[in-house]
Amino acid sequence: MQKTNNLFYAKAFHELGLNVTNVVKYLSPYNFRQKNILKSPANEWEKFITERQSLEELESYDWENSTGIGTVLGFKNIRAIDVDGCISYNLIIKLLRKLGLPGSYEWVIKSGSHNGYHILVECEDDKTVVGKDGLRAYKANESYEFLFDKLEFRWKGHIVLPPSIHISSLQYEFVYEFFPKNMPKKIEANKLKEILKEFVHKEPIDGLLSGLPIEGDKQFKNTLPNSIYYGLGYNDHSLIQCLVFDARIINNSLKQIAWAIYNFESIIMPETYLIREEGQSNYKGIKVNASNVNVVAYDKYFVLERFLNVIKGCTHLISYDASNKLKFITNELRSHGLQDAVNELDRQVISIEDYYDRGSQRELSLRDLYRHNFKGRIKHGIRITSDYNAITECSIIAKIFSDIEAIL
Numbered sequence: 001m002q003k004t005n006n007l008f009y010a011k012a013f014h015e016l017g018l019n020v021t022n023v024v025k026y027l028s029p030y031n032f033r034q035k036n037i038l039k040s041p042a043n044e045w046e047k048f049i050t051e052r053q054s055l056e057e058l059e060s061y062d063w064e065n066s067t068g069i070g071t072v073l074g075f076k077n078i079r080a081i082d083v084d085g086c087i088s089y090n091l092i093i094k095l096l097r098k099l100g101l102p103g104s105y106e107w108v109i110k111s112g113s114h115n116g117y118h119i120l121v122e123c124e125d126d127k128t129v130v131g132k133d134g135l136r137a138y139k140a141n142e143s144y145e146f147l148f149d150k151l152e153f154r155w156k157g158h159i160v161l162p163p164s165i166h167i168s169s170l171q172y173e174f175v176y177e178f179f180p181k182n183m184p185k186k187i188e189a190n191k192l193k194e195i196l197k198e199f200v201h202k203e204p205i206d207g208l209l210s211g212l213p214i215e216g217d218k219q220f221k222n223t224l225p226n227s228i229y230y231g232l233g234y235n236d237h238s239l240i241q242c243l244v245f246d247a248r249i250i251n252n253s254l255k256q257i258a259w260a261i262y263n264f265e266s267i268i269m270p271e272t273y274l275i276r277e278e279g280q281s282n283y284k285g286i287k288v289n290a291s292n293v294n295v296v297a298y299d300k301y302f303v304l305e306r307f308l309n310v311i312k313g314c315t316h317l318i319s320y321d322a323s324n325k326l327k328f329i330t331n332e333l334r335s336h337g338l339q340d341a342v343n344e345l346d347r348q349v350i351s352i353e354d355y356y357d358r359g360s361q362r363e364l365s366l367r368d369l370y371r372h373n374f375k376g377r378i379k380h381g382i383r384i385t386s387d388y389n390a391i392t393e394c395s396i397i398a399k400i401f402s403d404i405e406a407i408l
Contacts, residue, residue: 007063009163009179014058017183019048019075022061023068023164025295038112038167038296039160041070049074049156067295068164068172071120074134074156078184081119081195082111082159085149085267085395089175092117098198099191106177107184112166113272115392116148117175118159126189129196130155131204138200139266146374146399149267151200153192168256168272168391169292205266243314243347244401245307246393247325254332257303258390259310260398262318267398271310272391273303301336304329308344315347318401320366320393322351352400370396373403 010020021041024031034040043061049072073080081099083092093103099121107120130136134156140148162172174180196202244267245259258272276297307329311317319325326345333342353369364372 005163006066006069007059009161010058010061010063010069011055012179013069013071013161014053014055016180017076018078019045019053019072020058020161021045021070021072021158022063022066023070023160024062024065025067026065036167038067038165039070039158041158045072045158048072068160070158070160070164072157073154073159076183077122077124077186079121079123080152080154080159081121082116082152082154083119083148084111084116084152085398086116086147087392087395087399088147089117091144091147092119092175095119095195095199098194099187101185101187104176105185106174106180106182108175109162110173110175112160112164112170112172113168113391114170114389115395120159120184122184122186123155123192124189125155126192129153129189129192137205138196138203139205141199141201144199146370146403149395149398150205151195165292165295167274167296168389169274169296170389171292241314242316242318242350242401243311244318244394244398245325246319246390246397247329248390249325249328254300254328256390257307257329258394259307260394261310261314262398262401264402267395269310270391270394271306272389272394273298273306275300275303300332301338304333304336304338308333308338308341311344311347316350317345317347318350318352318397320352320369320397322349350401352397352404355404366393366396370400373400 006022010022013020022043023038023040024042025038026042027037028042030044031037031040031042052075053072071078081095083095086092092108096103096105096108096119099119101119101121105119109118109120111117125134130153135152135154137150137152139145139150160172162174164172166172242262242264243259244262245257247254248256254275256272256274258270260267260270262268274293274297276294276299317326326349330342330345333339333345352366353364356364356369
C-alpha cells in the first residue's frame with residue numbers, strides 16, 4: 001500500500017534538507033480545524049519554520065496510518081508558488097522561464113487534483129509581493145485566465161509533497177523526476193514582480209470573494225465563433241452565486257461529483273468526491289488510482305447531502321449537459337430517500353453548450369468547446385494536459401462560462 005512507503009520518502013526529503021510532516025486521515029490536535037485533513041499535518045510543525053527537525057522526531061510520527069507527507073515552508077527560505085486551475089503545462093514552462101529556471105526543473109509538482117502545479121524554490125522574503133503573513137493569491141489576468149485560475153505565493157506554512165494521496169484518489173507527482181536530487185533552486189525576489197506584471201491582476205485577491213451585484217444588461221468580452229443565444233439572461237438577480245458542477249456517471253452509476261462556487265470574479269470553495277458503492281469498482285473513463293479509492297471514497301448518501309447543502313446558497317447551476325446530469329442526480333436522490341430535497345435542484349440551469357448555435361456541426365465535447373472558444377488566443381494552439389475527471393472538467397466549464405458570460 002502507498003501509505004506504508006511514506007516514511008521512506010519522508011526520510012529522503014529530510015536527508016535533502018527539508019523539514020517534513022506527516023498527513024493522516026483521522027483527526028489530531030494539529031489538523032482538526034482544517035477543512036481538508038488530507039492537506040494538513042497531523043503533527044506539530046510550526047516550530048519547524050525556524051528550527052531543524054530531528055530525524056528521531058520525524059520517525060516518531062504515525063507512519064503506519066500515513067496518507068501523505070509535506071514540508072514546512074519558510075524553513076531555509078523554501079517557498080511554494082501554486083498555480084491553481086491550470087489545465088496546460090505550456091503555462092508552467094513560461095512561468096519557469098520568467099523565474100530563470102529550466103523547463104525541466106525538478107521541483108515542479110503536479111497537484112493531487114491534477115488540475116494545478118506547485119513550484120518549490122528558495123527565495124528571500126518580499127512583503128510587497130507576499131504580504132506580512134507570507135501568503136497572497138492573485139487572479140489570472142485577461143491574457144491568461146483561460147489557462148489558469150489564480151497564482152498563490154506561499155512563503156510560510158505547509159504544502160503537500162509527492163506521493164501523497166489526494167481526495168480524488170490521485171497522487172501528487174513530480175513532473176520531471178521520480179525524486180529530486182537537490183534542494184529547490186534559489187531565485188531572486190525581483191523575479192516575482194515580473195510574474196505579477198505578466199500573468200496576474202495587480203491587486204491580490206482579498207479573502208473569499210462573495211457574489212457581485214448585477215446591473216443592467218450582460219456584456220460579452222469577446223466575439224465568439226458561431227452565434228450566442230442572448231436569451232440566457234439573469235432576470236435582475238442582485239446577488240448571484242453560481243455553482244459550477246460536473247458528475248461522472250459510469251454504467252448508470254454516479255461515480256464522482258465535483259463543484260465550486262463561481263461569483264464572476266473567481267472560483268472558490270472547490271470540492272470533489274469519489275463515491276463508494278458495494279460491489280462496484282468500475283471507474284473507467286475517470287482518472288483515478290484504483291489502489292487509493294477505498295482510502296478516499298465516500299458513501300453516496302453523504303455526498304448527495306453535501307451537494308444539496310451547497311446548492312442552498314446558489315441561484316444558478318452550471319455544467320456541460322447540465323439537464324441530463326441533474327436528471328440523473330434527481331433519480332439518485334429519490335432512490336436514497338431524499339425525495340423532499342429534490343426541490344433544492346429547482347434553480348436556473350445553464351448548460352454551456354447551449355450558448356452555441358452549432359448548425360450542422362457535430363456535437364462538440366466539453367474540451368472541443370474549450371479549444372473552439374480560445375483557439376485564437378495562444379500562438380501554437382492549446383494542448384490540454386490535465387487529466388479527465390470531474391475536477392478538471394469543472395475548471396474547464398468555469399473558464400468557458402467566465403469568458404462568454406463575463407459581466408463588466
